[in-house]
Amino acid sequence: MLLAQVTDIHLGFDPDNPVEFNRKRLDHALKLLCEMTPRPDVLLATGDLTDRGDQESYRQLKNVLSNLPFPVYMCLGNHDMRAPFREQFPQVPTADGFVQYEIDDGPLRLLILDTLEEGRHGGAFCETRAKWLADRLAEKQDKPVVLALHHPPVESGIAWMNTNPHEPWVQRLAETIAGHDQIKGMITGHLHRNVSTSFEGTSLSICASTAPQVALDLDPIDPDHPDGRNMIVADPPAVALHWWNGKQLITHFETAEEHVMLARYDESLQPLVRALLAEHRE
Numbered sequence: 147m148l149l150a151q152v153t154d155i156h157l158g159f160d161p162d163n164p165v166e167f168n169r170k171r172l173d174h175a176l177k178l179l180c181e182m183t184p185r186p187d188v189l190l191a192t193g194d195l196t197d198r199g200d201q202e203s204y205r206q207l208k209n210v211l212s213n214l215p216f217p218v219y220m221c222l223g224n225h226d227m228r229a230p231f232r233e234q235f236p237q238v239p240t241a242d243g244f245v246q247y248e249i250d251d252g253p254l255r256l257l258i259l260d261t262l263e264e265g266r267h268g269g270a271f272c273e274t275r276a277k278w279l280a281d282r283l284a285e286k287q288d289k290p291v292v293l294a295l296h297h298p299p300v301e302s303g304i305a306w307m308n309t310n311p312h313e314p315w316v317q318r319l320a321e322t323i324a325g326h327d328q329i330k331g332m333i334t335g336h337l338h339r340n341v342s343t344s345f346e347g348t349s350l351s352i353c354a355s356t357a358p359q360v361a362l363d364l365d366p367i368d369p370d371h372p373d374g375r376n377m378i379v380a381d382p383p384a385v386a387l388h389w390w391n392g393k394q395l396i397t398h399f400e401t402a403e404e405h406v407m408l409a410r411y412d413e414s415l416q417p418l419v420r421a422l423l424a425e426h427r428e
């Protein structure tokens with residue numbers, strides 16, 4: 147099973163511009179996924195779908211996503227708003243008013259979590275949401291699960307985008323998933339960079355954005371003294387491909403750009419390919 151991921155689309159950053167930068171970047175990322183062989187089975191869009199959470203941006207998103215050759219499952223991020231989202235996507239299930247739902251159509255069970263607290267940049271995961279997750283994890287315990295959520299519940303080292311691991315919502319999420327070995331991976335966005343780490347004994351991968359990205363800088367930041375450091379960079383739009391091989395989740399990160407091709411599979415590389423494959427059979 148192949149799960150594609152896009153995240154942090156931020157549609158509507160440049161409102162009233164039908165060919166805005168973020169829209170073009172999203173189109174490049176989706177074209178890459180649509181033309182891929184094998185084609186992804188599903189697409190997860192892990193939040194910050196829009197920049198301002200407005201109806202028009204969700205309407206535009208609905209148009210963009212309506213003709214894709216795979217189902218799309220969405221999470222909400224801190225730039226989203228539940229009411230306008232639900233207005234445009236009434237078919238997306240909710241639980242207790244939160245955009246949390248289960249997709250159980252293939253070999254993996256996907257649990258989509260809602261970490262949005264409107265008006266706050268960082269994540270949230272209240273008792274109500276935790277109870278929903280605990281109830282889902284108590285069911286079908288033999289089936290492998292992947293959790294998809296917007297906010298990574300881990301420190302990144304990028305000071306202005308950090309999550310404090312001692313925040314109550316992080317602790318609550320950790321307690322809820324503790325001991326559930328059926329969770330085979332967590333996939334998130336929010337950071338606008340590719341990062342791989344772990345959380346509560348499971349792998350956690352953070353996919354970079356289709357929108358412009360956060361510059362890599364692990365130096366502490368002083369809120370009282372702007373030091374001119376790079377903050378946002380327009381590196382190529384990113385996607386992730388999470389391949390479930392029946393046992394593990396294997397994550398690849400890719401960029402939607404014209405790659406500089408240095409070698410193709412022709413007769414000159416055939417001996418190498420034959421030798422490598424022969425070794426695999428040993």
Ligand SMILES: [Fe+2]
Binds near residue numbers: 154156194225337355
């Ligand atoms: Fe974002």
Ligand SMILES: [Fe+2]
Binds near residue numbers: 223336
């Ligand atoms: Fe975010």
